[in-house]
Amino acid sequence: MGHYCRICGRERPNEQFSGKGHKIHVCKRCKARPKSERQAIEDKDDIFAFLEQSHISEKNVVHLERMAKSDNPQVASLAAIVLDVARVKPYKTRRLKFLAQKHPELLGKLRNTGLILA
Ligand SMILES: [Zn+2]
DSSP: OOEEOTTTOOEEOGGGOOHHHHHHTOOHHHHTSOHHHHHHHHHHHHHHHHHHSSBOOHHHHHHHHHHTTOSSHHHHHHHHHHHHHHHHOOBOTTHHHHHHHHOHHHHHHHHHTTSSOO
């Protein structure tokens, strides 16, 4: 039975995980990547996950604010967009309709960046 790596998102054989890697769900190959690169992948995962949640919490907002200052420009711009969403419509219910009516430019950004499917 394999093991799931949360960085590459792949099921990999057990021998691809060291003791510590097993615990943190990161395979050997991904562990060898630079930390900044791994961090960027994890940050992007978090940003996408926030949009899937029924509600973006205050705690999530703090996390997004931190990511909006990331050294990685892609992480920083995605976090800034989701931060705007969290401020105007933290609840997922009818979010897209609300954004289409009140904040079409923000909805456009979500689509252009692939944060939501067009
Ligand atoms: Zn991996």
